[in-house]
Amino acid sequence: MQTLAQALAEKAVPDSLTHLINTLATTSISISQAVRRGALAGVLGTTDHENVQGETQKKLDVITNDMLKEALAAAGNVRALASEEEDEPVIVSDSGDFLVCFDPLDGSSNIDINSLVGTIFSVLPAPAGAVSEQSFLQSGRHQVAAGYVLYGAATMLALTTGKGTQLFTLDTDSNEFVLTQDKVSIAADTAEFAINMSNQRFWESPMQRYIDDLLQGKNGPRGKSFNMRWIAAMVGDVHRVLCRGGIFTYPTDCKNPDKPYKLRLMYEANPMAMLVEQAGGSASTGYQNILDIAPEAIHQRVAVILGSTNEVATCLQYHK
Numbered sequence: 001m002q003t004l005a006q007a008l009a010e011k012a013v014p015d016s017l018t019h020l021i022n023t024l025a026t027t028s029i030s031i032s033q034a035v036r037r038g039a040l041a042g043v044l045g046t047t048d049h050e051n052v053q054g055e056t057q058k059k060l061d062v063i064t065n066d067m068l069k070e071a072l073a074a075a076g077n078v079r080a081l082a083s084e085e086e087d088e089p090v091i092v093s094d095s096g097d098f099l100v101c102f103d104p105l106d107g108s109s110n111i112d113i114n115s116l117v118g119t120i121f122s123v124l125p126a127p128a129g130a131v132s133e134q135s136f137l138q139s140g141r142h143q144v145a146a147g148y149v150l151y152g153a154a155t156m157l158a159l160t161t162g163k164g165t166q167l168f169t170l171d172t173d174s175n176e177f178v179l180t181q182d183k184v185s186i187a188a189d190t191a192e193f194a195i196n197m198s199n200q201r202f203w204e205s206p207m208q209r210y211i212d213d214l215l216q217g218k219n220g221p222r223g224k225s226f227n228m229r230w231i232a233a234m235v236g237d238v239h240r241v242l243c244r245g246g247i248f249t250y251p252t253d254c255k256n257p258d259k260p261y262k263l264r265l266m267y268e269a270n271p272m273a274m275l276v277e278q279a280g281g282s283a284s285t286g287y288q289n290i291l292d293i294a295p296e297a298i299h300q301r302v303a304v305i306l307g308s309t310n311e312v313a314t315c316l317q318y319h320k
């Protein structure tokens with residue numbers, strides 16, 4: 001079985017990007033150790049701070065953000081980073097090939113209940129010259145790598161450098177990620193959906209009609225029964241989609257008129273869309289491919305519908 005280093009070499013990933021991916025992977029191993037120790041490491045619970053999104057930060061949000069920030073600053077080839085937990089982009093070097101966007105801990109509400117959490121990252125090319133927030137505002141098509149690490153029963157890395165999506169499992173004996181699934185391929189059809197049903201009354205009518213039809217099962221217009229899953233961590237839901245297909249959506253809603261979307265484009269939607277597209281699936285807002293969105297701000301939020309191609313296409317029909 002191939003190690004991460006061997007798998008990157010086989011895909012002819014340039015040295016500089018390999019070094020960055022290794023930095024992210026090594027840091028995620030330290031994060032997985034903190035997550036595993038939980039209360040023993042004193043990492044559970046909340047802080048008194050809110051992030052720029054107005055969410056109360058959990059201790060682990062802050063700890064993982066600091067770990068990634070420190071490691072990326074030391075990597076030597078990162079110009080700047082943007083994180084869910086940082087108000088502004090952080091410039092870490094005068095030179096370097098890459099900009100890195102990340103969600104240091106996805107699924108924060110799962111931390112204290114010992115449930116699934118992960119880290120999501122997106123790597124963009126750094127432009128020549130001075131770097132500012134504007135430099136980050138590249139569409140998801142510009143990503144040179146994207147991935148997540150899922151801190152589950154096993155710690156797993158999902159990675160794409162634009163040549164397919166691969167899954168690696170952390171071997172806790174050697175402390176190395178080992179390739180356990182090459183060429184991930186999402187089944188085009190599915191009978192499983194993931195949505196937070198408690199928001200049903202706040203959705204737009206296309207999503208209301210689509211989900212209504214799924215719920216009618218065999219006797220409804222779809223003529224088959226659908227099952228539902230909701231992990232409350234996008235990493236967990238997208239991981240299931242990569243493993244066995246499905247459709248995952250966090251659609252537009254009017255629960256809070258100032259915040260019609262939940263998921264963040266630069267460090268949640270874009271990297272997940274690239275992983276999904278590279279595995280043969282689709283990712284849309286309902287009206288546009290996620291990877292084609294021209295970003296306007298680093299903390300911009302978007303509606304997300306992703307997964308099995310035929311099912312996403314069916315959902316998009318309701319939006320026409």
Ligand SMILES: O=P(O)(O)OC[C@H]1O[C@](O)(COP(=O)(O)O)[C@@H](O)[C@@H]1O
Nearest residue numbers: 103105106107108196232233234235
């Ligand atoms: O509270 P809800 O509606 O279940 O939202 C769950 C969604 O929120 C998120 O946890 C947001 O991510 P953070 O935990 O990084 O803020 C997604 O991962 C997940 O899909």
Ligand SMILES: [Mg+2]
Nearest residue numbers: 103105106107
């Ligand atoms: Mg998140």
Ligand SMILES: [Mg+2]
Nearest residue numbers: 084103105106
């Ligand atoms: Mg987060």
